[in-house]
Amino acid sequence: MKKLNYVIKNTFINMRRNPLLVIATMLAVLVSSFLVFTTLSARAIVENNTSRWQNGVHVVIFLDDRVTSTAHKQLQETLENYPEVRMVEYFTKSEAMDEFKILFKDQPELLQEVDFDILPTSLRINLNNPADYKLIIERMEGNAAVKEIRASGEAIERLLSLTNTLVLSASIFAGLIGFAAFILIINTLRLTAYAKKKEIKIMRTIGASSTYIRLPFIFEAILESLIGTSIAVGLGWGFIQYSKTSFIADSIFDITISDSYLTNLTLILLFSTILFGFFASFVGIRRVLND
Amino acid sequence: MIRLEDVSLVFQGGSVALSNVSTQISEGEFVYLIGHSGSGKSSLLKLLYKEYSATKGSIEVVDMDVTSLPSWKIPLLRRKLGIVTQEPQLLENRTTFENISFALEVLGFDEKEINEKTNTLIELVDLENSMYKFPNQLSGGEQTRACIARALASNPLLLLCDEPTGNLDPDLSIQIISLLEKINRAGTTVLMATHDSSIVNRRKKRVLQLSNGKLVSDVEKGRYI
Structure with a gap:
C-alpha cells in the first residue's frame, strides 16, 4: 500500500x-x-x-398510363414469377396521391398547386437480394408498359461505398x-x-x-x-x-x-x-x- | 558472508578486469580492498551486487548464489546490501533528511517508521545539524555520510564501499572510517575499496590486494605497501 x-x-x-x-x-x-x-x-x-x-422497396417501376391496366396486371404477374422477386405491390394513382399528401403535409402551398393526375401508377418491388436490382432493370428495359425505373440499390451502393x-x-x-x-x-x-x-x-x-x-x-x-x-x-x-x-x-x-x-x-x-x-x-x- | 571461487571478469573486447580471484569474507569482518586505479577493485564490488556478471567462477554473497541469480532476484540481493559509491549519489532537489528517507520510502516503510528510522540514521552519521540542508550545501564528508546513512536504511548485512574517501581530505577520511568501524562494531560486515594507504596502514585490518585483476595478497592486519 x-x-x-x-x-x-x-x-x-x-x-x-x-x-x-x-x-x-x-x-x-x-x-x-x-x-x-x-x-x-x-x-x-x-x-x-x-x-x-434494404428491407423496404428496392425497385420502383413507374407505369405508362397510356397502356391498359390489363397490361399493368400482366407485368405484375411476370415480375412475381421471377425467382429474385419476393413481393410486388401495385400502387395506384390514388395511393400515390395519399403518399404524396403525407410526404408533403408541411407544404400546403405545394399540395394546392400540384396536379395529382401526373402522379403515375407504379409497381413497388421487394427483392430477395437487393443486389439483383440490375437484373430487374435489364429485363424491364424496352417494355411498353414501363415509363421509368428507379432502384434504391444503386443509391445504397453509392452511399455504402462513400461510407x-x-x-x-x-x-x-x-x-x-x-x-x-x-x-x-x-x-x-x-x-x-x-x-x-x-x-x-x-x-x-x-x-x-x-x-x-x-x-x-x-x-x-x-x-x-x-x-x-x-x-x-x-x-x-x-x-x-x-x-x-x-x-x-x-x-x-x-x-x-x-x-x-x-x-x-x-x-x-x-x-x-x-x-x-x-x-x-x-x-x-x-x-x-x-x- | 562472501565467497568467491576462481572468479574472472572479461569485458566485451577482451579487456580482463579480474582473473581467477578466490577468497572468503566472514560475517562481522572489516576488510580493505586495495590496489591501484584499474586494478579491479570496483569491478569486484560490482560483481558482488550483480551490476556485472562474472565470466567465470562462482560468487556467493549473503547466502545467495550471485553467479546464477536471475535478474528479477537482483533487488532481493541488493536489499541485503548497503552500497556506497565514490561519487556521493544524492538527489539535488531533496534535503539530507529526504535523501535518506527516500530509500525507506522505496523499501515500503510507513511514514512513522520512515521518520523514526531516518532520525536514527541521521544521528548515527552525525548529521543532525545538516538534516534540512540540500546536497550542494553539504561538505564532501557530509555528503558521504548521508550516502552511508541511506545505504544503511535496509539494515544491510554487508556494506560495500567503493572508495568513499576518494574525494576527501585526510581528516574527513578518518571521520568516515571511524563511522564505518562503528557500523562494523554494530554487526555489519564491511568491505571497503580504497587506494588510500594512510588509512589502511593506520587501521590494521584485513587487507586484500588486487593488481591487474589478480588477488596478489590477503593479509590479516595488513598494510598497503
Missing part, C-alpha cells in the same frame, strides 16, 4: 515535469480516439439506415494521429526518465525492482491516454446526442444508434487505450532502464 502511494505520487510528479508534452500527448490521443469513436458510430448509423432501406471510403480515410487519419500520440508518449517518458536517471540509479542500488521503478511511467502513459480517450468519448456521446436533435436528424438519415453499441464501443476504446499506454510506456523506458 505504501509502495502504491509512492507510485501514484511519482506518477503525478512525472506528469508535472513536462506539462506541455503531457497536454500535447493527451490532445493527440483525444483527436485520435474521437475520430475512431465518431467514425465507428457514423458507420453503425449508416449501416442501420441502409439495412432499413466505406470515409471510414477508411478517417481510420488512416486516426491511425496517423494515434502513431503521433505513441511517439509523444515515448518522448515524454524518456525525457522524464532521463531527468530522473540519478533517482532511478539510486533506486536500483537500494534494491527496488524493475517493475516498481517502471510503474510510475506505466501509470503516467495509461493516465495520459485515458484522459485523452475519456474526453474524446464524452465529446463523441455529446455529438451524437446533439445530432439526434439537430438539422442532420431532419435529413433522410435516422440518427439512431443503440446505447449498448455506444457503451461497448466506449469500453473497447478505453481498454485499447490502456493497452496502448502500457505498450508505449514499455517501449519508451525500456532502453533508459536497461542503461
Whole structure:
C-alpha cells in the first residue's frame, strides 16, 4: 500500500515535469480516439439506415398510363414469377396521391398547386437480394408498359461505398494521429526518465525492482491516454446526442444508434487505450532502464 | 558472508578486469580492498551486487548464489546490501533528511517508521545539524555520510564501499572510517575499496590486494605497501 502511494505520487510528479508534452500527448490521443469513436458510430448509423432501406422497396417501376391496366396486371404477374422477386405491390394513382399528401403535409402551398393526375401508377418491388436490382432493370428495359425505373440499390451502393471510403480515410487519419500520440508518449517518458536517471540509479542500488521503478511511467502513459480517450468519448456521446436533435436528424438519415453499441464501443476504446499506454510506456523506458 | 571461487571478469573486447580471484569474507569482518586505479577493485564490488556478471567462477554473497541469480532476484540481493559509491549519489532537489528517507520510502516503510528510522540514521552519521540542508550545501564528508546513512536504511548485512574517501581530505577520511568501524562494531560486515594507504596502514585490518585483476595478497592486519 505504501509502495502504491509512492507510485501514484511519482506518477503525478512525472506528469508535472513536462506539462506541455503531457497536454500535447493527451490532445493527440483525444483527436485520435474521437475520430475512431465518431467514425465507428457514423458507420453503425449508416449501416442501420441502409439495412432499413434494404428491407423496404428496392425497385420502383413507374407505369405508362397510356397502356391498359390489363397490361399493368400482366407485368405484375411476370415480375412475381421471377425467382429474385419476393413481393410486388401495385400502387395506384390514388395511393400515390395519399403518399404524396403525407410526404408533403408541411407544404400546403405545394399540395394546392400540384396536379395529382401526373402522379403515375407504379409497381413497388421487394427483392430477395437487393443486389439483383440490375437484373430487374435489364429485363424491364424496352417494355411498353414501363415509363421509368428507379432502384434504391444503386443509391445504397453509392452511399455504402462513400461510407466505406470515409471510414477508411478517417481510420488512416486516426491511425496517423494515434502513431503521433505513441511517439509523444515515448518522448515524454524518456525525457522524464532521463531527468530522473540519478533517482532511478539510486533506486536500483537500494534494491527496488524493475517493475516498481517502471510503474510510475506505466501509470503516467495509461493516465495520459485515458484522459485523452475519456474526453474524446464524452465529446463523441455529446455529438451524437446533439445530432439526434439537430438539422442532420431532419435529413433522410435516422440518427439512431443503440446505447449498448455506444457503451461497448466506449469500453473497447478505453481498454485499447490502456493497452496502448502500457505498450508505449514499455517501449519508451525500456532502453533508459536497461542503461 | 562472501565467497568467491576462481572468479574472472572479461569485458566485451577482451579487456580482463579480474582473473581467477578466490577468497572468503566472514560475517562481522572489516576488510580493505586495495590496489591501484584499474586494478579491479570496483569491478569486484560490482560483481558482488550483480551490476556485472562474472565470466567465470562462482560468487556467493549473503547466502545467495550471485553467479546464477536471475535478474528479477537482483533487488532481493541488493536489499541485503548497503552500497556506497565514490561519487556521493544524492538527489539535488531533496534535503539530507529526504535523501535518506527516500530509500525507506522505496523499501515500503510507513511514514512513522520512515521518520523514526531516518532520525536514527541521521544521528548515527552525525548529521543532525545538516538534516534540512540540500546536497550542494553539504561538505564532501557530509555528503558521504548521508550516502552511508541511506545505504544503511535496509539494515544491510554487508556494506560495500567503493572508495568513499576518494574525494576527501585526510581528516574527513578518518571521520568516515571511524563511522564505518562503528557500523562494523554494530554487526555489519564491511568491505571497503580504497587506494588510500594512510588509512589502511593506520587501521590494521584485513587487507586484500588486487593488481591487474589478480588477488596478489590477503593479509590479516595488513598494510598497503
